[in-house]
Amino acid sequence: MQTDSLFYALFQSLPSLLLELLERAPEEAEGYQFASVELKQTAFRIDGVFRPPEDAPSAPVYFVEVQFQRDPQLYRRLLSEVLLYLRQNPVVEDWRAVVLYPDPSIEVAERSLQEFLETSRVEVIYLNELGAIAELSPGLGILRLLVEPAESVPEAARGLIERVQQGSRPAVEMARLIELVETIVVYTFPRLSREEIAAMLGLSELRETRVYQEGREEGREEEARSLISRQLTRKLGPLPDSLQAQVNALSLEQLEALGEALFDFAEASDLETWLASRER
Numbered sequence: 001m002q003t004d005s006l007f008y009a010l011f012q013s014l015p016s017l018l019l020e021l022l023e024r025a026p027e028e029a030e031g032y033q034f035a036s037v038e039l040k041q042t043a044f045r046i047d048g049v050f051r052p053p054e055d056a057p058s059a060p061v062y063f064v065e066v067q068f069q070r071d072p073q074l075y076r077r078l079l080s081e082v083l084l085y086l087r088q089n090p091v092v093e094d095w096r097a098v099v100l101y102p103d104p105s106i107e108v109a110e111r112s113l114q115e116f117l118e119t120s121r122v123e124v125i126y127l128n129e130l131g132a133i134a135e136l137s138p139g140l141g142i143l144r145l146l147v148e149p150a151e152s153v154p155e156a157a158r159g160l161i162e163r164v165q166q167g168s169r170p171a172v173e174m175a176r177l178i179e180l181v182e183t184i185v186v187y188t189f190p191r192l193s194r195e196e197i198a199a200m201l202g203l204s205e206l207r208e209t210r211v212y213q214e215g216r217e218e219g220r221e222e223e224a225r226s227l228i229s230r231q232l233t234r235k236l237g238p239l240p241d242s243l244q245a246q247v248n249a250l251s252l253e254q255l256e257a258l259g260e261a262l263f264d265f266a267e268a269s270d271l272e273t274w275l276a277s278r279e280r
Contacts, residue, residue, distance in 0.1 A: 006183060007066045007100075008036070010142060011048065013176045017139040018050055018062055018098065021125055031056065037085070049085070060094040061085075068102055069248045072241055075099075075110045075117065096121055102147040103128040108241070138164050138177060145184050153188045154200050157181050161201060190223055224255040231259070236268050243268065246275050254278060 011017060016029035031053030048064030063085070065078050078097060086092055101107050103126050116122065133141040133148065133156045141160050148156050164177045185197055192200070229247060232239060239247070250258065261274055 006146075006180065006187070007048070007064075008034075009176075009183075010139075010180055011050075011064070013173060013180070014139045015050065017143070018064060020137065020140060021100075021143070022096075022098065022123060028059075032059075032062075057091060058093050060096050061089075061092050063095065063097045065097070065099045067099060067106060069245065070106055070108055070241055071245065072108045072110075074108065075113050079113065079116060096123065098122075099124045100143075101126050134159055138167065142177065142180055142184070145181065150188050153185060157185050157200075158202055161203070187222070221252045221255070224252055224259070225250070228255050228259050228262070231262055232265075232271065235262060235265060236271065239268065239271075243271060243275070247271075250278075 011034040015032045015034050016026050018034075019026060019029040019032075032050050033053075034048065034050050037049045048066065050062035050064065052059035052061065063078070063082050065074065067074055071077075078099070082095065082097055086095065099122070101124065107124065110117065117124070127143055127147045130136060130140055130144045133144045136144055138160055141156075141163075145153065145156055145160065160181050161178055164174055164181070167174070169177070182197065182201065182203075185201065186192075189197065189200075225248060229239075229244070232247070247255075247258070257278075258274065262271070265271055265274075
């Protein structure tokens with residue numbers, strides 16, 4: 001599941017959610033803003049940065065990395081981006097890095113960076129270990145819903161919507177959270193119509209928002225990626241992480257083309273050649 005836009009929307013709606021994940025006092029999040037930050041004169045863009053208000057210079061900056069695919073270079077890239085950000089923003093006095101995985105199987109260990117990862121400045125969180133959705137706050141429950149087995153998503157999503165509706169949040173925030181729950185269901189069941197999903201969630205209608213549309217498209221893309229990966233494994237055996245990462249980065253149109261081409265593959269080098277040809 002490609003979830004960048006969904007996490008971006010969720011953290012923008014609830015900046016306090018990160019502090020809640022880290023078991024910090026909610027009031028510490030007051031004034032924080034979540035944004036995607038481009039680093040000058042480089043090809044780096046940090047997708048998730050929580051910056052404190054200007055009148056709190058000693059409050060930490062939080063760098064957030066959401067990783068739903070195995071990436072052997074993740075921690076090297078994260079460390080590079082953090083250090084470059086600190087170089088370009090010398091007024092920053094404190095910082096923390098937070099990495100969110102769906103479960104421990106996605107993480108790729110980096111022995112050479114072990115000392116860096118074991119410091120208090122880096123925290124790794126596995127969403128499937130947050131606990132039962134019904135026992136979490138609505139915000140954390142939405143995060144946990146992302147890794148919920150498909151068969152239990154409808155019931156869990158209905159429970160989250162009910163709790164959000166019964167809460168005392170402002171109407172705009174309430175609508176935004178319900179929209180995010182709806183979008184996760186779209187990711188999970190990309191073949192269902194808007195009417196079917198609305199009925200599943202007990203809603204009168206399902207708004208076709210930008211996040212909904214992205215969820216629909218990415219849901220189809222994830223379904224295609226999963227199918228193609230299974231076909232490649234059957235034909236070529238388990239793929240090296242580097243090749244799998246390239247397949248994971250393909251668009252829906254490219255995945256469809258790969259689905260037609262893979263029947264002519266005899267070994268992994270054929271896949272490498274095909275991928276190289278798409279880059280030219």
